[in-house]
Amino acid sequence: MDKKVAVFRRERFNAAHRLFNPRWDADTNFRVFGKCSNPHYHGHNYELEVKVTGDPDPETGFVMDMKVLSDLIQEQVLTRFDHKNLNLDTVEFKDRNPTSENIAVAIYNLLRPHVSEKYGLQIRLYETPRNFVEYPAT
Amino acid sequence: MDKKVAVFRRERFNAAHRLFNPRWDADTNFRVFGKCSNPHYHGHNYELEVKVTGDPDPETGFVMDMKVLSDLIQEQVLTRFDHKNLNLDTVEFKDRNPTSENIAVAIYNLLRPHVSEKYGLQIRLYETPRNFVEYPAT
Amino acid sequence: MDKKVAVFRRERFNAAHRLFNPRWDADTNFRVFGKCSNPHYHGHNYELEVKVTGDPDPETGFVMDMKVLSDLIQEQVLTRFDHKNLNLDTVEFKDRNPTSENIAVAIYNLLRPHVSEKYGLQIRLYETPRNFVEYPAT
């Protein structure tokens, strides 16, 4: 088949974070990140959308079994980030600011080794229904 | 105009289906498709999103009249699939597994001959709010 | 506390059904229920909302632990109805028409014995985003 099919799976995780650049002083952090840099953290219900692009298998009719994809997201992403403090509880954001952009890139890097190279992979992450990101951008 | 505009129309249909490969025995079907292969069927509220890409007409300002597009989807897709058993009541899935991937491809093939070649066409199909597919994939 | 607090938990199930009165002939069934009486069934993504009303426990701050409520719905409702044909696969609708009204009453009757009498209980069931029911009605 010359045209590909994409399948999407949505999952959720709830996490605390603060936006913060350790190389800046408190005033600069507050000036740039505003209330998002509150030292005691705030949090979000993140909505994660994972897109896998490929050819449907002729026997199953699946590009990828959604149950397998869901389990993979659970194992590689939700166990790391769900009900966690992204700044304190994860290795991914020990030295990296947990902006939506950086979280989406981190999730891509966590999933990419576990999704066969024959498939395309794209991440969408909703921090709120009004603010969201996509990586790699279409 | 060198940049195109896309218009999207969403419609709904409610259908029963089961996932099932007739070349496999019952055990293999259950192992691969799990509860989705229940012999008595289950069902979904499918959300269908049709994207048509082209140049707006200078007189109307429309790429394509949404009413015309909605009527076309009604005529070509909803009359075939709405309130139907996809496995038993349709020719499209007599010998093809009604996965979301295959349903999206079938809808594309039903609509393509009725949408002028000057337009691009893409289908999104939501089986549930958490599982959906796109064809052809962006 | 003289004013009560209500907690709500939403769950989903996907099922096939047809509307059908076995005491009527096919024509009467079709006249009353239209395409919803298709003999081969159609289906829905049902959204179920369970409301439990009571006093928060002073030690936990919970009216009822949402995890416990979610497990109860899983055990009493989803194992019976999810990925099932309501007409063929359930005892509740062997001789009762699976309208949204009757499904909501059946779910209430399944849950009521397992929710302490000190709590109020109410069911909302969305057959589609446009059609839904509540029992007992406020």
Added chain:
Amino acid sequence: MDKKVAVFRRERFNAAHRLFNPRWDADTNFRVFGKCSNPHYHGHNYELEVKVTGDPDPETGFVMDMKVLSDLIQEQVLTRFDHKNLNLDTVEFKDRNPTSENIAVAIYNLLRPHVSEKYGLQIRLYETPRNFVEYPAT
């Protein structure tokens, strides 16, 4: 007019919290609250719905001006809770577990003195789209 009209205003806030009873040891907290008791907090996008019930003013046609209601919620609730850590940054949850039930009661108590007694007042708080509470319960 003998029948009342209710007006509803929805607002959002993003906050961190943990569920925790200081009179219990860590094991008991973990056994009861599970991952919700993570010591480093997690967080949510809270959706707040405030219902005010009364008679429409014959001159304006308003029960209560939505702009006034929105400003009141901003002033009394969002400035206290938005982008905050509920356990550490608020007086309301210094000694009270920030469950959805308790947060809804706290918001009611914050707003009640500022809404004329001639109006009824009710709070709905969505911690996630699947878990929410209402106070006082209908």
Added chain:
Amino acid sequence: MDKKVAVFRRERFNAAHRLFNPRWDADTNFRVFGKCSNPHYHGHNYELEVKVTGDPDPETGFVMDMKVLSDLIQEQVLTRFDHKNLNLDTVEFKDRNPTSENIAVAIYNLLRPHVSEKYGLQIRLYETPRNFVEYPAT
């Protein structure tokens, strides 16, 4: 059956309006209604939710056939208000300010004579996802 069941049907209409009290001068209208009193009108996608409460019919399992309810709303409400200017094109708001509160009361009064007295009737009207009203209030 001693407990009632409620059925809900949602419909949509798109209309223009302005908030305006003809007994006030322009300055007072602007002071009270702000940008909502723009003389050239603005508009909304109104979401209308109609709740009918009663006993399910033992033969059909319906409180009220949703198709019948939908047709009634179409006939009594949508033909009057959809794609209309509420201030200029309707008799209901010739001399009454088209606030959400007043629109909900008008819709109730339009539907009440056509819904049997054995049923309860309640209207919800969403002017935006953030601003909505209910009549009669629960």
Added chain:
Amino acid sequence: MDKKVAVFRRERFNAAHRLFNPRWDADTNFRVFGKCSNPHYHGHNYELEVKVTGDPDPETGFVMDMKVLSDLIQEQVLTRFDHKNLNLDTVEFKDRNPTSENIAVAIYNLLRPHVSEKYGLQIRLYETPRNFVEYPAT
């Protein structure tokens, strides 16, 4: 970084409009645009989604600060269109039919000069949840 990240910001505006081609007579306008050409206007809650594509800044982790993007949309788009009659109150649609297609192109043209050329820009505009457009189309 060779792969780009896209950030999306959603905003809302409420406006009145009519579809109308001044070079056509009333009958032709009605035949082509139907009830959308009602001379007294109707209206919508428009949902606007702005996508900006680029490289995250290594210091902030932002492609573009969402607050800056939100303020820009407020300043360039919402002040022009929110609570306005698009046909009468705006220069953009004095001589251009305010279809969704044309509104999306106009918004793109309003924002493009204020978004650095190093960024990609794309607009999505929802006229209703069922009808929406994208420019430039992916």
